[in-house]
Amino acid sequence: xxxxxxxxAKLGYWLILPTVLAIGGxxxxxxxxxxWLSLHKVNMNPNLPNTFIGLQHFVEVLTDxxxxxxxxxxxxxxxxxxxxxxxxxxxxxxLLNRKFPGRSxxxxxxxxxxxxxxxxxxxxxxxxxxxxxxxxxxxxxxxLSLMPQHINWIESPRYAIFAVIIFNIWRNFPFAxxxxxxxxxxxxxxxxxxxxxxxxxxWQKFKHITLPELKFVIGALVILRTIWNFYxxxxxxxxxxxxxxxxxxxxxxxxxxxxxxEAAAISVILFAFxxxxxxxxxxxxxxx
Amino acid sequence: MRKNKILTLILLTVLILxxxxxxxxxxTVEYWTTQTEENRVEIINNLIDRFEAQQDxxxxxxxxxxxxxxxxxxxxxxxxGRLPAMIEVGAENILKxxxxxxxxxEAVNDVVNSIGEDDLYDGALKMxxxxxxxxxxxxxxxxxxxxxxREDLFEEKGLEPxxxxxxxxxxxxxxxxxxxxxxGIVVGTNKDSYARQTFTQFALSNNAxxxxxxxxxxxxxxxxVETLEYYAELAKYTPPGPNGxxxxxxxxxxxxxxxxxxxxxxMDDIGLAATDYAGEEGEMIANLxxxxxxxxxxxxxSEAVFGQISGFTFIKSKDQKKIEGAKAFAExxxxxxxxxxxxHMAPGGMNAVRPSIANDPKYLEHELLEVWGEKSARIASGxxxxxKFGYVGGKVFPEIGNIASQFIVGQTIMKMTESGxxxxxxxxxxxxxxxxxxx
Numbered sequence: 001x002x003x004x005x006x007x008x009a010k011l012g013y014w015l016i017l018p019t020v021l022a023i024g025g026x027x028x029x030x031x032x033x034x035x036w037l038s039l040h041k042v043n044m045n046p047n048l049p050n051t052f053i054g055l056q057h058f059v060e061v062l063t064d065x066x067x068x069x070x071x072x073x074x075x076x077x078x079x080x081x082x083x084x085x086x087x088x089x090x091x092x093x094x095l096l097n098r099k100f101p102g103r104s105x106x107x108x109x110x111x112x113x114x115x116x117x118x119x120x121x122x123x124x125x126x127x128x129x130x131x132x133x134x135x136x137x138x139x140x141x142x143x144l145s146l147m148p149q150h151i152n153w154i155e156s157p158r159y160a161i162f163a164v165i166i167f168n169i170w171r172n173f174p175f176a177x178x179x180x181x182x183x184x185x186x187x188x189x190x191x192x193x194x195x196x197x198x199x200x201x202x203w204q205k206f207k208h209i210t211l212p213e214l215k216f217v218i219g220a221l222v223i224l225r226t227i228w229n230f231y232x233x234x235x236x237x238x239x240x241x242x243x244x245x246x247x248x249x250x251x252x253x254x255x256x257x258x259x260x261x262e263a264a265a266i267s268v269i270l271f272a273f274x275x276x277x278x279x280x281x282x283x284x285x286x287x288x
Numbered sequence: 289m290r291k292n293k294i295l296t297l298i299l300l301t302v303l304i305l306x307x308x309x310x311x312x313x314x315x316t317v318e319y320w321t322t323q324t325e326e327n328r329v330e331i332i333n334n335l336i337d338r339f340e341a342q343q344d345x346x347x348x349x350x351x352x353x354x355x356x357x358x359x360x361x362x363x364x365x366x367x368x369g370r371l372p373a374m375i376e377v378g379a380e381n382i383l384k385x386x387x388x389x390x391x392x393x394e395a396v397n398d399v400v401n402s403i404g405e406d407d408l409y410d411g412a413l414k415m416x417x418x419x420x421x422x423x424x425x426x427x428x429x430x431x432x433x434x435x436x437x438r439e440d441l442f443e444e445k446g447l448e449p450x451x452x453x454x455x456x457x458x459x460x461x462x463x464x465x466x467x468x469x470x471x472g473i474v475v476g477t478n479k480d481s482y483a484r485q486t487f488t489q490f491a492l493s494n495n496a497x498x499x500x501x502x503x504x505x506x507x508x509x510x511x512x513v514e515t516l517e518y519y520a521e522l523a524k525y526t527p528p529g530p531n532g533x534x535x536x537x538x539x540x541x542x543x544x545x546x547x548x549x550x551x552x553x554x555m556d557d558i559g560l561a562a563t564d565y566a567g568e569e570g571e572m573i574a575n576l577x578x579x580x581x582x583x584x585x586x587x588x589x590s591e592a593v594f595g596q597i598s599g600f601t602f603i604k605s606k607d608q609k610k611i612e613g614a615k616a617f618a619e620x621x622x623x624x625x626x627x628x629x630x631x632h633m634a635p636g637g638m639n640a641v642r643p644s645i646a647n648d649p650k651y652l653e654h655e656l657l658e659v660w661g662e663k664s665a666r667i668a669s670g671x672x673x674x675x676k677f678g679y680v681g682g683k684v685f686p687e688i689g690n691i692a693s694q695f696i697v698g699q700t701i702m703k704m705t706e707s708g709x710x711x712x713x714x715x716x717x718x719x720x721x722x723x724x725x726x727x
Contacts, residue, residue, distance in 0.1 A: 044366050044388055131528040132469050132535075132544060149466060152529015155478055157706055159529075241479060242530070255360040256694045257725065260367070 037264035044258055057265035067266065070249040077165060077236070077245050078229045084169035086221055089176025094210070096177075097184045107181070114174035122238040125167050129153035160240040167239050168229065176221050183217040184210070219286045223278065230274055246270060314347045317613035318372035322355040322598070328633045335629065339620050346613035356481075359384075359693045366390065371603040374614035376428060379415040382601045383678065384689030386424035393418060395602045395611045399426045399618050403642070411672035412641040415597040419684045425599035426618060427641040429631060432595040432670035433485055434584030435473075436540060436554060437547035441579075449581070450547055453493070453518060453588045460525035463546045472525030474536040474548035476698065477705050482533040483698035485594065486549040488677055491515045492592035498677040498722070499685045505726070507700075508712075508719040511589075516711035520704040530702060543573040551595070552667055555636030559659045577659055584670040595674040597641065625650070636660060639668045690725045 038057055040050040061067050096107055113121065129136050131152040140146050153163045191209050200208070233247040241248070246266070254263035323332060329352060336348045351372065353361050358381055365371040371390065375382075385391050400423055405413065412427035435450045437459075442448075445462055448455040460472030476483030491497070496511035506512070527535055527545070536548040541557060558576045573579070585591050600618045602611055620626055622642065628651045631638045635656040640646040646668065657664045678688030691697070700718035703709040709717070 042367075044363065132539060150469070150528045152527075152531075155530040155532070156528075157702070252694075255363055258363055258690070258693070 034264050034267060037261055038268050040261050042260040042264075050261075053261075057262045058269070061262060061265050061269060066244075067249070070244045070246050073161065073244055074230060074246040077161065077168075077232075077243070078226060080165050081168045081172070081229050082222055082225045084165070085173045085176050085225055086218060088169060088173040089178075089221070090180055090214075090218070092173070093177045093180040093184055094206070097181060110177055111174045113171045114178075116171075118171070118234050119238060121171060122167070122235070125163070125239060126154055129163055154240045155242050157242045160242040164236050164239055164243045168232070168235055171235060172225070172229075176225070179217050179221055180214060183214055187213045216286070223281055223286075226277070226281075227274060230270070315345060315607070315609040315613050316347045316349050317374060317610050317617060318349045318351060319614070319617065320351045320353055320361075320372045320375045320377070322353055322358060322377055323633070324352040324354055331629060331633045335621065335626055338626070339617055342620075343616070346616060348613075348617055373605055373610040374600060374602055374618065376598060376600050379425070379597045379599065379676075380678065380689045380692050382416055382425035382599055383684065383686035384693075385601060385603070386418055387686035387689065390603055391424055392602045392604045392611055393422050393424060395615055396424065396426055396600075397422050399600070399615050402619060403622060407642050407644050409641050409643065409672045411674050412597045412599075414679065415674065415676065416599050416601075417684055419686070424686075425601040426622075427597050427599045428622065429638040430595055430597040430641055430671050430674070431551040431553060431637055431639065432584050432593065432667060432674070433489060433549060433551045434582055434586070434593070434670070435547050436550055436558070436580055436582055438543075438579055439581040441546045449583055451583045451585060451587055453490075453586075456547075456586075457518075457522060459547060460522060464525040466528075469544060471527045471539065471545050472547075473522065474526055474531050474539055474545050475519070475522060476531065476533070476549070477523050477526060477701055478530035478532045479695045479698040479702060480532055481692065481695070481698075482536075483701055484692060484695065485551075485596075487515075487519060487697055487701060489549070489586050489592050489594040490519055490588075491677075492594065492675045493586040493588040493590060494518075495589045497680060498688065498691065499680055501680050501683060503683075503685055503687075505719060505722050507722055508715040513711045513715045516700070516704065516715055519701060520711060523701070523705045530706065541573065541576065551637065552639065553634060553637035555660060555664070555667075556634065556656055559636070559656050582663065582667050584667065592675055593670045593673045594676070595671060597671075597674070636664055636667070639671050641671070687726050691722050694721070694725055696721045696725065 039052060039054060041053050042050050092110060096103065096110070128134055129152075131137060131150050131154075134153075136153060137150045141148075141150055151159055153159050187210065191213075192205055195205050195209060231247055232245065233251065236243050236245050237248050237251070244252075250263045250266050250270075253259050253266065321332065323329065329350070332350060336350060340347060355378070358377055362371070362381065362385065366388065375385075382391075386393070400408065400413070403426070408427055412430055413423065416423050416425040416427055418424045435456065437450050439449075441463070442450075442459065445459075447459045447462060450456040450459055456473070462472075463470065464472035476486040491512060494511050494515045496509060496515045498505065498507050500506045527539060533550065536545075536550050537554060537557060539545045540548045540550075540554075558580055585593055600614075600621075602614050602618075605611055621630060624645075627640070627642070627645055628648065631640055631645075631651065632654055635654050640651060645651055652658075652665075660667070676688075677691075678685050696718055699721070700714045703714040703717060704711060
């Protein structure tokens with residue numbers, strides 16, 4: 001009997017081998033290679049050796065004022081977009097949960113920003129914010145006279161962060177909307193009926209029934225959006241190269257400064273930071 | 289018996305076929321170009337077909353790369369050890385590859401010698417020279433930059449052509465009318481190559497340099513501070529916020545600015561209405577060719593012309609066969625009608641670096657070049673006297689590639705125009721960044 005178990009165990013190992021190889025090759029190897037890079041001064045020419053320099057890159061990064069500026073930009077970008085997409089998604093989902101004619105068409109249209117290819121959406125917004133021909137400047141400056149002169153919303157380092165945040169919220173709120181709407185539809189109507197019998201107002205129903213029921217889906221949305229947006233490159237860089245969030249900073253370190261080692265060190269620091277955040281969030285906020 | 293004969297015959301045929309294909313086995317040569325537009329790729333593919341029809345030894349594999357992606361792709365290719373045999377890019381990138389020791393200079397010199405140094409413009413050769421003598425790349429085509437201006441509007445207001453610092457500033461002030469979305473001038477004020485290119489011409493005309501003759505960084509010199517000061521003042525008469533090449537092109541064509549800095553690649557856009565040339569469409573002033581003139585020389589303390597030379601270069605390879613193929617294809621592209629066909633894919637923009645081709649009636653016989661008339665010959669003549677930051681007193685400093693790829697010049701300008709820094713402070717900041725970049 002024992003022999004058979006051994007054989008079964010062997011077979012088991014063979015069966016999980018493809019998964020182990022795939023995870024090892026696609027996830028573990030890049031992570032370890034990145035760690036290795038972060039400890040070396042990497043030579044551009046593959047025929048020349050790399051030099052081991054220990055933790056020097058980490059010291060350089062952590063004492064670099066530009067890194068901390070980028071870090072701050074990333075925190076502002078991530079926190080505002082996470083709050084913005086979730087609140088907008090929640091609001092729209094609650095509104096579209098009511099019955100009205102044409103509801104399914106409206107729900108479909110709401111998803112458009114999320115399914116539009118990012119490059120075409122970014123170019124559309126670039127024209128919207130164009131300093132001379134753009135509709136945004138035309139309305140704000142020429143029609144409403146809210147500002148004294150046209151502003152380059154996309155390229156100016158002072159204003160571009162606003163444009164990027166607005167663009168990101170517009171583009172990503174449908175995902176929150178979709179998740180929340182699905183959860184809303186599963187809340188039993190009897191809960192609301194019982195509340196009405198007790199004389200609850202609309203706000204009280206929302207606060208004491210809807211929100212608690214949505215707690216986990218909103219919690220999951222916040223953590224996913226935080227991870228995604230903290231590492232967001234495409235939507236930021238395609239709209240404006242003037243907003244130096246950390247992924248853009250890493251990209252420029254690696255490919256404009258050709259400093260692969262330092263870029264790798266930054267991503268290790270980010271990895272540690274995000275991992276710490278997730279562990280804290282899961283334990284304290286979600287109480288899983 | 290008969291069966292055996294047939295079998296032998298078949299075997300023999302197979303044997304001969306295998307032998308001949310082995311003897312004529314083709315070598316594949318990978319070729320990177322920055323010409324990514326569809327109609328240009330079509331022209332290059334036609335030329336490749338012609339080249340492959342002429343000989344059986346080599347096959348060309350075309351890879352197109354966006355110009356702004358070139359540093360990234362080169363870095364990735366270098367790290368992976370997977371660079372192509374042949375690249376067609378701007379001079380700075382070639383110098384950078386040369387400085388990294390990646391190039392087969394011998395092959396480059398062979399091609400230069402086979403074409404003949406006499407039949408290549410000195411100005412173009414100088415841009416690709418190696419500090420140790422010889423060349424890092426074979427010059428292929430080039431553009432000239434300058435101020436494109438509305439001659440009709442300048443005459444109306446009785447203004448001097450924008451060739452000196454004073455006349456440029458005076459005109460910019462005169463035309464600036466932001467309330468009606470009309471602006472004085474467009475120059476580069478963003479973190480990109482365009483800002484470095486437009487700024488360079490101002491700096492050179494004020495004898496300001498990034499390197500002195502001994503290769504020391506002198507970005508904080510009094511001449512440079514003076515140039516930065518002037519540039520920041522001029523930037524007050526530009527459209528809002530940082531500006532790039534697209535602003536220059538769109539606003540000039542739409543008649544929102546009377547002057548802007550651009551390369552010769554604007555010629556086909558300006559000439560659009562006058563020819564059947566199929567380019568991009570949009571809001572545009574009528575008869576713009578006749579109303580436009582080009583000031584390619586800028587004068588302050590000295591005269592300066594700026595432009596770019598693109599060339600071929602060959603990456604060192606263990607397979608000498610690939611290098612031979614790349615050399616053959618490079619020579620093919622620079623010869624007679626092949627060369628003219630290539631240059632005509634961006635008429636006016638791309639200029640010949642061989643005097644024999646530049647003066648060839650067949651080259652000048654193009655609808656767009658004819659629309660520009662004698663102006664086009666004068667515009668192209670600037671190619672021979674280009675000045676650049678990486679070249680001082682006959683010496684080449686490939687280190688400029690590192691400074692260019694980080695857009696430090698553009699960032700320095702932004703410190704003044706966006707954050708309100710003084711020219712002195714911005715120059716010190718730029719000097720420090722450049723020192724770090726060269727570490």
